Amino acid sequence: MTVSVQKPLRLTYEAIITKEKLRGSLQAALYLEFATIPPYLTAVYSMKDKSAEAYQIIRSVALEEMLHINLVCNLLLAIGYTPLFVKPASDPFNGLVNAPVPYISEITYPTYILPNFYEGPYVQILAASPELIKQTFMAIEEPMQSNQPLPAQGEKFTSIGQIYQAIKEGFEYLDANIGSAALFSGTPEHQKTNYYFGSGGGKAIAVTNLETAEQAIEQIVQQGEGATPPTTEYRPKQPYGTYNRYGHRNDGTYGPILGTPFELSHYFKFRDIADGKIPLPSAYPMLPNPSIAKFTGTPAEELASHFQDDYSLMIRALEQAFADNTDTQAYFTTVVELMQGVFPTVITQLMKTPISADTNSTLGPTAGPCFEYTSITLQEITAKVSNLKKKCLQSLLPKDKSSQDEVSRAMADTWHKLDEALQKISKKIEGTPLEKHL
Known part of the structure; x- marks a missing residue:
């Protein structure tokens, strides 16, 4: 009798040169975006004072993560694939490189998020505290360093920004090599662009070509991490001062601007709370990692x-x-x-x-x-x-x-x-x- 040995599913970096790999990477991004929502929501509702600025800030981040889910789903639909949240009976990702394991429906906490794919923090379900904000939330949203290269083949990503950089390069490679029509083969009207995300910033984008795909990716990265590392100083002589704030400019374009704290990227919002600039209200004495x-x-x-x-x-x-x-x-x-x-x-x-x-x-x-x-x-x-x-x-x-x-x-x-x-x-x-x- 011949015993077949299933090849282990590899989730480390490989250049995206096929639509199937692009699909798997987008599913991984969908998983990552969703996995942040439970810890963020728990921190939000653990605060007793619902009028506190820290409550409003973390709630806005959670809403923007919902927008990121929308954008990633639009990217998947644009290339002709249905976004998956619940693992189907017949797993289409069996043996596919860059596929998320497990599916969103199989997430359990505490956990490392895709530990064979992304070197992220240990994520727990905890009440709000400065330590949680600093050690976990800021670590999730930590900016990719300027001009940071992608990891070597077979190595892990070190930031979510790197993952989206790989996805962006995958779109560019496929657009150039198989053509825009073959890449963007989905039905545009199936995408969702009319959803309201409350006090969160940004907007859903219909993805129909390389330009709009890159716009969707850029918006996710700008909101989550900002376009510069946290050590970047304010530069008053630059057109927009600094690149860690984003929003709709007066000329109708969307991008880095000078603005209010609610226009800060997620990392900088969390840093203000962790540093005590924005105080955390008292929280309920919730048992860690409920089950x-x-x-x-x-x-x-x-x-x-x-x-x-x-x-x-x-x-x-x-x-x-x-x-x-x-x-x-x-x-x-x-x-x-x-x-x-x-x-x-x-x-x-x-x-x-x-x-x-x-x-x-x-x-x-x-x-x-x-x-x-x-x-x-x-x-x-x-x-x-x-x-x-x-x-x-x-x-x-x-x-x-x-x-x-x-x-x-x-x-x-x-x-x-x-x-x-x-x-x-x-x-x-x-x-x-x-x-x-x-």
Whole structure:
């Protein structure tokens, strides 16, 4: 009998000279962009003062990461491939160089992000602190040094900027060698350009040729890392002073400008917080790296499990939103509703919920969001929440209201809000093609 040995999947750098390699590299970029959102969102909602400047800054970064996901998906669609968030039964990347392993649906924390591909920091799910901002967030967004070459063949990338430089060179090589028509073979109308990303900067770009592909890549790099290393001094005689700020100029073009702190790149925004120029408000005493297993038998168990369901639903909705079709319902009816109407409610309540037997304890540790994927459907989620709401309300009825502990009352209110939010999503997508995907 002959035993076949599968060749290990190599994720180190290789020059992009085929569309399949370009596809794999873009999928890796999609994975990297998404992997930053859970730690950023956790830090945001761990802050007790939602009006604090640090809260608004980190929230804007998370929104811009959503824009980066949009731009990477447009780049994939432009070359004729559907962006993948959930690993399909038949893995199209089996044995493909530069493919992300695992898929977004398989991310677990704490983790090194694509450790055989990118020498990034160890990413954990933690409450906001100066140490987290400095050691993890700034490390993720650390700028690529000026004129830094790509790694040698077979070596890892040392910054996200390097990854996008390789992707840019891949686009340039393929455009020159196989032609623009063969490279940009996707259907332009399948791309998404009308999404609103709140207080985050930038805009979605329709990618149709090499010029617009490079514009999309440049915007991601400028927002995330800035175009110069952090040691670069202000240069008043240059046309735009310095290149670590970006935005829409008065002449209508987009690029480096002098501006407000919200126009700083992610790295410099985080540096201001880490250095204490922008103070961090107090945070909830969340248990590091929450997981369902850690909350078994605690007051937070059911709510933690529910957030896991919501998170999984968002991943599937994102895949459908950026699928190779003209459906625009998934993003507005599901992704936005989950991120704005569901996530803040669930995550904040989790961080207020002690995991000790004393539910009135204010010392912690408290629970937190569990970013673990499940395949539960929207219909199943909605039914579960409705039943939990009834169960929670019934448990409060016989009691004297004055004797009910604060956590129980807050939990009942949370289930009520979640029930309303999920019913709203269900009603919006009822009878649409999206319904069968969620």
